[in-house]
Amino acid sequence: MSLVMDMNNVFDCKILIVDDEPQLQTMVSEILRREGFTKLITAADCHEAREMFNLEKPDGVILDVCLPDGDGFFLMREFRAVSAVPVLFLSARDEDENRLLGLGLGADDYITKPFLPRELILRLRAVLSRAYFPLVLKQNVKPVFCLGEIEIDLNSGSVTTKKGQLTLTAKEYALLEKLYENRGNIVTGDSLCRAAWGDDLYGYENTLMVHIRRLREKIETQPSAPRYLLTIRGLGYKLTGVDSK
């Protein structure tokens, strides 16, 4: 973890790509390079991967589960014995999913072949961030956004209108944050209740409705005819018209 000091962002991470298919190795390398990763090493089997791992001390490993001379899971355990390096598994079999879930992937993740480059990058960045920049993420400034003329600051949980400033209650904040994270998409009542009360919708229908109404009174200019926080009948709610700052 001493390397963390030298790293400013995830792109400084040295990535070891282990896959027995040379063309897939090449493609993954290209995808990563195009995205901005510069320190890339490749290996085609467990033996080579061990050597590279000891020699280069990578910061992250993209590891094929099925290798010609062994099993990616065992290789990961070997790596884990000496370092906490995050591993992103590449799996080509549905059957692997059960084993992967059985691992209780802490800092790690898996991705099933075939995959889209975008997905690979997202997962890799998430895995690396979790391992090396957890504090940075936490300290990250919360978003400030506008719904029409109303400005919402999730850092202070405050809603600023022409008339003045209001403060969101804890539950209102949790609901609005969840809706904002999924802005433009329907968020089911269950997801909202899990965010605010840690439980499914059942039994909270009225409570949720009451809190949404209060939230609307704060963020909508006309709470009875909402323009931003919409009800999706039978499913949940949707936050639209978000103007991010």
Next chain:
Amino acid sequence: MKSMMKILSRYVLSAAGIALILLVINFVVLAVWTIQTGQISQKNYSVEQLADGLTKSNGVYSLSSSAADEIAKRYQWAMLLDNDGNVVWSKDLRGDVPLNYSVSDVASFTRWYLNDYPVYAWQRPDGLFVLGGAKGSVWKYNIEVPQKVMNNTLVWIPAILILNGVAAILLALLFGMRLFHSLKPLAKGIEDMAGNRSVELATQGILGDLAAGINKTSAQLVKQEAVLNQRDNARTAWIAGVSHDIRTPLSLVMGYASQLEEDPELSQFHREQAGIILRQSERIKTLVSDLNLASKLEYDMQPLRLNRLALAPLLRAVVADFLNSGLTDNYTVELTISKDAQNSLVTGDEELLKRAVANLIGNSIRHNPNGCVINVNLEKSLGNCLLYVSDNGGGFAQEVLERLNEPQSHIDLQNHGLGLMIVRQIVKAHGGTTEFHNLPGGGCRVILCFPICATNVSC
């Protein structure tokens, strides 16, 4: 074992029955014989009548002609003894018959024989009338029974009958138990065979051939089962292998197609073509994983991560995912959950159930390219959760419908029915049922029925 007990009890009862029937037949025969003998002796003249046929008038004895005929026909000779033991009258008397008898002689011949002639005596006021039959024609034996015994006959006869019955039942029970014991291992063997366990019975004893036959059948079943399992495993492994092998090249196709699609240096036209390659590759990906899942579900090799879960949130999540995935305006997905079904719990694998519902909605979308209204309903009825997915589109083709509702049909790749086949398999793996219907006004409806798990019982 229940059937074995039934066999044993039948066996014992029938044996007892046979014994009783034999007894009754014997009694009937005895009764008939007795009655008939009685009738014969009634037809003929009794000794008394013959004795009465001898009359004395003016000191001379005369025998009626009918009595004389009868004596000639059935006996050999007749005589009349006076009270002093002298023969006072005789008919056809043989030379070896004495003419004078002492009291002890009389006592002897009435009881046994008179010089080997079987004789019958009748007492008359003037003496003793004696009839003699042919030597060796009659067997005589005097039976004496104490009066006390005769008085108890009414008790004895039923007692003996009961004793007979009990003995018959006990013997039948004994033989039945022996049969039962020799049949028991066979019955257990057959039971084991039905339960798919291998059977190895001892082959000695009278039922040895039968046991050997059962052993052979069991060995054959085990062999067949092993072959079938091997074939199923091979098929599943083969499909898993093929899908594994397809995935790596498909990764390359999708990876590069995706890069080409996003490449700003290419013309719009070429980027669209790359997009088509990408979309079609994604379809292959879905197909491969569907095929893999279908084969594993078919042969019970898909591990189920079973949990108690509420269907209502699951449906809300699936429908919201569809709406969030950028469904075009000509599709509408409506979710209706009845009040009593809001908290109905089922035991299930969340991912698989989501997949089943998503497959149904996806199927409606894919087969109605001009748009349709899709209704998803959840209701509760009598211990079951009923999940309806219906649309107002084109409905199923008749032969697809028949194939889908045919419970025996196996994996079948015709007419992209795989997604729906998976739905049926998933529901079956959850102990539920699936029905596919076409609606009279156009469109189709699929009904999934899941057993509800009781709210306060862990299952």
